[in-house]
Amino acid sequence: MKYLRNLLLVAALVSGQGAYAQDMPQIRAATLKIGTVNWELSTIKAQGFDHANGFELVMQPYADNGATRVAFEGGRADLIVADWIWTARQRSAGRDYVFLPYSKAVGGLVVPADSTAQSLADLAGGKIGIAGGPLDKSWLILRAYAASEYGLDLTEQTEQVFAAPPLIYKTGLGGETQGSVNYWHYLSRMKAEGMRELISVSDAAQSLGLNPDTPLLGYVLRESFVADNPGVLQALHDASRAAKDLLASDDAVWDDLRPMMRVGSDAEFIATRDDFRAGIPPDKPVDREDADRFLQLMARLGGEKLVGKATTLPDGLFAQVD
Structure with a gap:
């Protein structure tokens, strides 16, 4: 009405x-x-x-x-x-x-399509690209989740590369990092290009007792x-x-x-539209x-x-x- x-x-x-x-x-x-x-x-x-x-x-x-x-x-x-x-x-x-x-709408962490990683614990010793800086809220939630779920200190047990979202997008698709944390619309495009979501921030937040809504x-x-x-x-x-x-x-x-x-493609367009709606x-x-x-x-x-x-x-x- x-x-x-x-x-x-x-x-x-x-x-x-x-x-x-x-x-x-x-x-x-x-x-x-x-x-x-x-x-x-x-x-x-x-x-x-x-x-x-x-x-x-x-x-x-x-x-x-x-x-x-x-x-x-x-x-x-x-x-x-x-x-x-x-x-x-x-x-x-x-x-x-x-x-x-x-x-x-929040982001998550994606890995290359051929990655063998099945959880954040599998990224120990690897390199993670992160948009937004060390105080990015998605990164903080993922850190808390990794510590709670796996006893993993992501800041100590991974190498972090902080950069602007377009660069995280590029290095992630190029396989230069083992995992990527990016803003939600860049992640939509990365997933459309074949990268796989390892964990969403929403799921991590819910596991920590937070309301993802x-x-x-x-x-x-x-x-x-x-x-x-x-x-x-x-x-x-x-x-x-x-x-x-x-x-x-x-x-x-x-x-x-x-x-x-x-x-850049119909797949990116549809993925971004659908993720906007989900947000x-x-x-x-x-x-x-x-x-x-x-x-x-x-x-x-x-x-x-x-x-x-x-x-x-x-x-x-x-x-x-x-």
């Missing part, structure tokens, strides 16, 4: 309510130029889900994530995409940031912006869910997105107990360098929407 309501509202706007559109509040979204969130945001724009929910989405692409955060912190943008651990750290430091879930990535806004624009948080949520529903059910919508997906979180509030367990693990493994002063879950971190 919500999707039908949105379509009717779009039709009304197109038929002549231009003055209303001009009065809409804007949400300026600072995003990574090649980021996967652009697939959802572009769908919101193309389908008119922003206008249907009473706001105008303005997309502001930047070259790197650091630039998006500078724009957000400097007031040149109203929204960025980040994980809630980072958002909790900022909130604990006194910033009025709130988190609206966007995706639960807890969304890690989300839209981050300032409470002051939300207060100045009543209803904008709910409107963003509804537009996001409308786009997710469409992306989850309509293959044709993906044809328009394919150029920005940077895939759509349930439309329900984040469970605080689940989130707190995750935060405690990140604090234990990453320390203050990762979580800052956020040793407990800050009140008001997760946006309240219907």
Whole structure:
């Protein structure tokens, strides 16, 4: 019903309510130029889900994530995409940031197709390529899982090569590393090219007693912006869910997105699309107990360098929407 309501509202706007559109509040979204969130945001724009929910989405692409955060912190943008651990750290430091879930897509560890490895224990003595650095949350979860399941200290018993996602992709496919930990969309492409998933971060997290349905990535806004624009948080949520529903059910919508997906084959396209769909979180509030367990693990493994002063879950971190 919500999707039908949105379509009717779009039709009304197109038929002549231009003055209303001009009065809409804007949400300026600072995003990574090649980021996967652009697939959802572009769908919101193309389908008119922003206008249907009473706001105008303005997309502001930047070259790197650091630039998006500078724009957000400097007031040149109203929204960025980040994980809630980072958002909790900022909130604990006194910033009025709130988190609206966007995706639960996480990566995993893949090995070459001809690898004999059947578990993380088989990578002892080998080389692992890792995107995101030593504090990458997927890497931390895999470290905790290896220690719990096999008594294996991955930092001590493997050689780690930290590099940008494209390089991890290249070296993994080239067989230069025995295992690869990469961002989810690169892993989709690696699996489509024949690499085999040894362990997913979701499975590792579940084994550690964490809830894999807890969304890690989300839209981050300032409470002051939300207060100045009543209803904008709910409107963003509804537009996001409308786009997710469409992306989850309509293959044709993906044809328009394919150029920005940077895939090299039909197999990569299908794998990336399907993994995006698998990463759509349930439309329900984040469970605080689940989130707190995750935060405690990140604090234990990453320390203050990762979580800052956020040793407990800050009140008001997760946006309240219907």
